[in-house]
Amino acid sequence: MNKxxxxxxxxxxxxxxxxxxxxxxxxxxxxxxxxxxxxVYLSVKGKEELKIAVxxxxxxxxxxxxxxxxxxxxxxxxxxxxxxxxKGYSAxxxxxxxxxxxxxxxxxRSKKSIGLGTKESxxxxxxxxxxxxxxxxxxxxxxxxxxxxxxxxFAELKSLLEHGNKAEESNQGLAYGIGYASGILIYITMLIYxxxxxxxxxxxxxxxxAEVIVSSVKPFELMMGKIIGIGAVGLTQxxxxxxxxIILTSAAQAFIPHDILEQVRTMQQNxxxxxxxxxxxxxxxxxxxxxxxxxxxxxxxxxxxxCFIFYFLGGYLFYAALFAAVxxxxxxxxxxxxxxxxxxxPIIFSFLIMSIVVYSPDTKLAVWASIIPFSSPIVMxxxxxxxxxxxxxxxxxxxxxxxxxxxxxxxxxxxxxxxRTGILMYGKKVTWKEMIKWAFRG
Amino acid sequence: xxxxxxxxxxxxxxxxxAVDDISFNIEKGSIFGLLGPxxxxxxxxxxxxxxxxxxxxGQIILDxxxxxxxxxxxxxxxxxxxxxxxxxxxxxxxxxxxxQLKGLSKDVATxxxxxxxxxxxxxxxxxxxxxxxSKGMSQKLQFVITVLHEPKLIILDEPFSGLDPVNxxxxxxxxxxxxxxxxxxxxxxxxxxxVEEICxxxxxxxxxxxxxxxxxxxxxxxxxxxKFSIQLTELxxxxxxxxxxxxxxxxxxxxxxxxxxxxxxxxxxxxxxQQVNIEGFNEILPSLNDIFIMEVEGTRSRTRAFQxxx
Numbered sequence: 001m002n003k004x005x006x007x008x009x010x011x012x013x014x015x016x017x018x019x020x021x022x023x024x025x026x027x028x029x030x031x032x033x034x035x036x037x038x039x040v041y042l043s044v045k046g047k048e049e050l051k052i053a054v055x056x057x058x059x060x061x062x063x064x065x066x067x068x069x070x071x072x073x074x075x076x077x078x079x080x081x082x083x084x085x086x087k088g089y090s091a092x093x094x095x096x097x098x099x100x101x102x103x104x105x106x107x108x109r110s111k112k113s114i115g116l117g118t119k120e121s122x123x124x125x126x127x128x129x130x131x132x133x134x135x136x137x138x139x140x141x142x143x144x145x146x147x148x149x150x151x152x153x154f155a156e157l158k159s160l161l162e163h164g165n166k167a168e169e170s171n172q173g174l175a176y177g178i179g180y181a182s183g184i185l186i187y188i189t190m191l192i193y194x195x196x197x198x199x200x201x202x203x204x205x206x207x208x209x210a211e212v213i214v215s216s217v218k219p220f221e222l223m224m225g226k227i228i229g230i231g232a233v234g235l236t237q238x239x240x241x242x243x244x245x246i247i248l249t250s251a252a253q254a255f256i257p258h259d260i261l262e263q264v265r266t267m268q269q270n271x272x273x274x275x276x277x278x279x280x281x282x283x284x285x286x287x288x289x290x291x292x293x294x295x296x297x298x299x300x301x302x303x304x305x306x307c308f309i310f311y312f313l314g315g316y317l318f319y320a321a322l323f324a325a326v327x328x329x330x331x332x333x334x335x336x337x338x339x340x341x342x343x344x345x346p347i348i349f350s351f352l353i354m355s356i357v358v359y360s361p362d363t364k365l366a367v368w369a370s371i372i373p374f375s376s377p378i379v380m381x382x383x384x385x386x387x388x389x390x391x392x393x394x395x396x397x398x399x400x401x402x403x404x405x406x407x408x409x410x411x412x413x414x415x416x417x418x419x420r421t422g423i424l425m426y427g428k429k430v431t432w433k434e435m436i437k438w439a440f441r442g
Numbered sequence: 443x444x445x446x447x448x449x450x451x452x453x454x455x456x457x458x459x460a461v462d463d464i465s466f467n468i469e470k471g472s473i474f475g476l477l478g479p480x481x482x483x484x485x486x487x488x489x490x491x492x493x494x495x496x497x498x499x500g501q502i503i504l505d506x507x508x509x510x511x512x513x514x515x516x517x518x519x520x521x522x523x524x525x526x527x528x529x530x531x532x533x534x535x536x537x538x539x540x541x542q543l544k545g546l547s548k549d550v551a552t553x554x555x556x557x558x559x560x561x562x563x564x565x566x567x568x569x570x571x572x573x574x575x576s577k578g579m580s581q582k583l584q585f586v587i588t589v590l591h592e593p594k595l596i597i598l599d600e601p602f603s604g605l606d607p608v609n610x611x612x613x614x615x616x617x618x619x620x621x622x623x624x625x626x627x628x629x630x631x632x633x634x635x636x637v638e639e640i641c642x643x644x645x646x647x648x649x650x651x652x653x654x655x656x657x658x659x660x661x662x663x664x665x666x667x668x669k670f671s672i673q674l675t676e677l678x679x680x681x682x683x684x685x686x687x688x689x690x691x692x693x694x695x696x697x698x699x700x701x702x703x704x705x706x707x708x709x710x711x712x713x714x715x716q717q718v719n720i721e722g723f724n725e726i727l728p729s730l731n732d733i734f735i736m737e738v739e740g741t742r743s744r745t746r747a748f749q750x751x752x
Contacts, residue, residue, distance in 0.1 A: 003543055006539065006542050006543060007543075010539055014530070014531065203528075203529075204526075204528075207526045207527065207528065207529060208522065208524040208525060208526025209526035209527055209528055210526070211494070211520075211522045211524070211526060212520070212521075212522060212526055212527075212540065212587070213540075213543065214494050215492040215493065215494055215515065215518065215520040215522075216515050216540070216543040216544050217515075217543055218511075218512070424489070424494065426524075
């Protein structure tokens with residue numbers, strides 16, 4: 001036992017002290033923030049600018065097609081498909097003759113292909129113009145209709161979940177977000193730490209230090225020490241990320257003006273309303289913060305965090321043993337890639353299943369995939385966010401947890417047998433068939 | 443007193459009988475040579491003695507008790523033929539870590555590593571990494587790591603390969619010193635001149651079986667062909683004798699083979715009677731190298747083709 005402790009300590013310290021570990025731990029959240037901000041920025045700013053020449057023989061659109069930021073409609077004379085590029089237009093829109101109200105095809109030609117978003121917005125503009133025209137014919141004014149539209153938005157659907165005798169508020173958007181995010185996190189970490197373990201085992205084998213160490217400790221102890229040590233590295237990284245997030249959010253809170261925070265606090269005390277019967281109106285930003293906090297509170301955070309840690313550790317242990325087994329039989333990177341494919345495939349599959357399940361957490365596929373230990377670490381997290389015991393009944397959660405525990409005990413046992421033989425075998429290409437033979441050879 | 447007794451050890455793998463009924467004893471404080479050609483089963487045998495493999499059959503007795511692979515690892519130091527250390531780990535930390543795995547406490551381990559580093563003039567290496575060391579340097583380090591925890595039984599697989607003569611002598615002296623202080627050493631090699639020089643007792647294995655066992659002196663005696671070389675001042679008139687045949691003749695030096703039923707004195711007597719001066723008279727013993735080649739060649743026709751194990 002003492003010796004496993006030594007091995008865990010070495011595996012842990014050599015990795016945590018490593019500069020790349022410190023850097024990735026700090027840079028990862030920053031990188032994610034930059035990536036999100038960057039993609040938002042690009043999607044807002046990076047739209048293509050189009051100067052469109054419209055050829056309209058009906059003479060209808062000339063004053064009805066509205067320009068918007070990036071799209072500029074022009075109605076020049078004497079432009080056709082052969083010369084619009086020379087005249088400085090980036091696209092030409094050909095409008096057919098009107099024939100009743102049937103669907104007709106409009107054609108836009110351009111040299112550079114037009115993005116999907118832009119295409120849709122042009123289509124929308126054309127249809128808006130047609131709609132305007134129809135409204136006019138029916139004697140309805142556009143701005144009247146618009147004001148009715150906005151005024152009629154009375155109904156707000158709030159979904160409540162039966163929870164014992166009381167119904168609790170639920171939020172599908174948040175559940176989706178949590179489910180997807182934790183699924184991705186578990187998926188990525190399982191692969192990263194699994195491969196890290198594989199490389200570590202392979203290094204010991206190719207360096208031949210394995211033989212020195214197994215003359216001091218049992219191969220199984222060495223394997224378990226490595227698995228636990230690297231798992232602890234992963235857990236440390238998560239904890240550091242959580243601390244970073246807490247620091248960043250409280251730092252962000254420091255930028256919120258004091259009076260707004262004050263308003264948020266009163267809203268919290270009064271269940272979302274401002275006291276004084278509308279005399280005191282909450283400012284817009286206070287309302288937003290309150291809504292955000294209110295939404296976040298609909299999730300059962302303690303349960304989600306506990307389950308996340310369990311499924312992260314369980315999933316890691318389940319696959320880590322298999323990665324260790326592969327690492328013990330290979331001597332070069334190429335061979336390790338082909339042999340680890342059967343281990344990485346189920347992980348990738350579970351990720352695909354998760355991205356379906358996160359939309360529809362109640363299907364048969366969802367239930368089964370969240371119970372079978374091959375996929376449960378990733379898939380179950382996508383369902384748990386939708387609520388326990390609402391979406392995931394207790395029995396499913398318990399069966400899933402038991403299956404995963406049984407699963408990783410089994411893979412560890414199996415891998416231990418492969419590892420024991422593989423770690424001391426050199427100069428021989430091993431196949432999965434042989435590995436399975438070693439595993440079940442009593 | 444025997445430190446290690448190996449009794450009827452067997453280990454069969456799927457395709458070969460790696461170790462097939464081998465027994466021998468090693469006396470405490472002796473230097474024992476385990477010899478054999480490549481693939482003879484030496485490594486498998488060593489791995490069973492170090493507790494890495496469990497034997498299929500047979501018994502290993504260490505220090506009068508049945509060998510317990512879990513608790514006795516601290517009694518054994520093993521330096522495998524293929525050396526291995528963590529490339530990226532600092533040398534001092536690595537040595538302490540490996541000593542701790544052998545059961546030493548951290549303080550004792552650190553103390554011991556420092557002592558050995560001073561002894562081998564390696565203090566400046568402490569914060570270096572293995573990848574900075576030459577092959578010979580890492581060899582020295584590996585030796586230190588092997589003997590650091592003062593094991594009763596030290597197993598060295600080709601300890602001198604890659605060492606220059608100066609460092610080889612340093613290690614050799616250290617091996618003698620360890621044996622004098624009561625450690626028992628198993629020395630596995632193909633280099634017969636080293637075996638003749640260092641080992642008290644040898645065992646030769648081939649094809650998983652033991653084919654020779656005894657002290658270096660006894661084995662040579664066993665394989666001697668009763669040949670003697672005689673250096674004379676001049677050749678006598680009569681060389682023919684009923685006691686011996688002349689096998690080789692170079693100037694005034696003869697090589698003779700004594701016939702059965704006669705002794706070396708009979709040869710001397712023959713020449714003394716002839717009034718020639720004898721300047722030298724030596725028995726010609728076969729070298730271990732010759733014996734090794736002879737014994738291994740004899741079994742070569744059955745070389746390790748993969749046999750099926752019944």
